[in-house]
Amino acid sequence: MYLPILQIHSEDMPAYAIVCGDPRRAQAIAGKLNGAKELAFAREYRTFVGEYDGVPIAVVSHGVGSPGAAVCFEELIRAGVKTLIRVGTAGSYHADIPSGSLVISTAAAREEGLTRQLVPIGFPAVADGAVVDALSQAAVGAEGVVRKGITVCYDVFFAGVEEIPHKKYKKAGVLAVEMEIAALYVVASLRGARAGAIVAIDGFADSDLAAEYDPHTDVVTQAVEREIDVALRALTGLAKRDAGQ
Ligand SMILES: O=P(O)(O)O[C@H]1O[C@H](CO)[C@@H](O)[C@H]1O
Numbered sequence: 655m656y657l658p659i660l661q662i663h664s665e666d667m668p669a670y671a672i673v674c675g676d677p678r679r680a681q682a683i684a685g686k687l688n689g690a691k692e693l694a695f696a697r698e699y700r701t702f703v704g705e706y707d708g709v710p711i712a713v714v715s716h717g718v719g720s721p722g723a724a725v726c727f728e729e730l731i732r733a734g735v736k737t738l739i740r741v742g743t744a745g746s747y748h749a750d751i752p753s754g755s756l757v758i759s760t761a762a763a764r765e766e767g768l769t770r771q772l773v774p775i776g777f778p779a780v781a782d783g784a785v786v787d788a789l790s791q792a793a794v795g796a797e798g799v800v801r802k803g804i805t806v807c808y809d810v811f812f813a814g815v816e817e818i819p820h821k822k823y824k825k826a827g828v829l830a831v832e833m834e835i836a837a838l839y840v841v842a843s844l845r846g847a848r849a850g851a852i853v854a855i856d857g858f859a860d861s862d863l864a865a866e867y868d869p870h871t872d873v874v875t876q877a878v879e880r881e882i883d884v885a886l887r888a889l890t891g892l893a894k895r896d897a898g899q
């Protein structure tokens with residue numbers, strides 16, 4: 655089957671995928687694979703395949719924001735991908751989760767618009783339990799702060815005149831904010847795939863983003879490196895368990 659937006663063929667796709675926003679991050683992750691091959695670079699969607707620890711995996715960028723990312727997740731699942739882990743960045747709500755921390759998202763509050771057009775508002779955006787367990791195990795011993803909990807997903811990045819409900823979500827115990835996890839979890843649930851996500855914290859979300867947001871510091875770069883390793887080990891651990899190894 656040909657997937658017209660990612661411009662890939664299902665025959666070339668393995669059952670396990672890492673997804674991330676930035677096409678350059680996809681390239682960097684692919685650099686860790688054996689025999690990495692670029693299949694396509696269409697719009698913001700850059701697709702690589704290769705092997706990690708003997709397991710065939712895909713690495714695909716999904717761009718910024720839920721509608722475009724959902725297109726990517728839908729086509730990957732149509733192509734036969736059964737397990738997806740998002741490797742992203744996020745803003746923190748808590749002083750004890752500073753830049754350079756890692757957060758494993760167990761569920762996402764659906765403050766974006768895309769999933770409202772897919773499912774009723776009461777439908778939860780939850781990670782797959784086995785994927786969360788695999789990420790948690792793979793993160794044991796990782797340097798720095800590693801937390802597990804609920805994230806919130808928005809469409810908006812730079813605030814307009816409407817207040818972004820950061821205060822409410824912070825008070826409710828949400829750990830971090832980003833822009834695609836709710837779409838990933840809802841699409842995966844609807845289409846019968848497993849999904850999870852790990853994000854590297856790149857600043858505090860509830861202060862002025864223009865002043866605080868900096869995803870290009872050494873501390874964030876190193877955290878992204880760590881989360882990539884965690885995600886690759888989690889994904890291949892799941893693949894080996896699925897194969898009964
Ligand atoms: O680091 P990535 O995967 O791009 O994710 C985060 O960064 C982007 C904002 O700059 C949004 O896509 C947000 O979800």
Ligand SMILES: O=c1cc[nH]c(=O)[nH]1
Nearest residue numbers: 743744745832833859
């Ligand atoms: O959506 C995002 C991503 C990273 N950092 C933020 O503050 N927000």
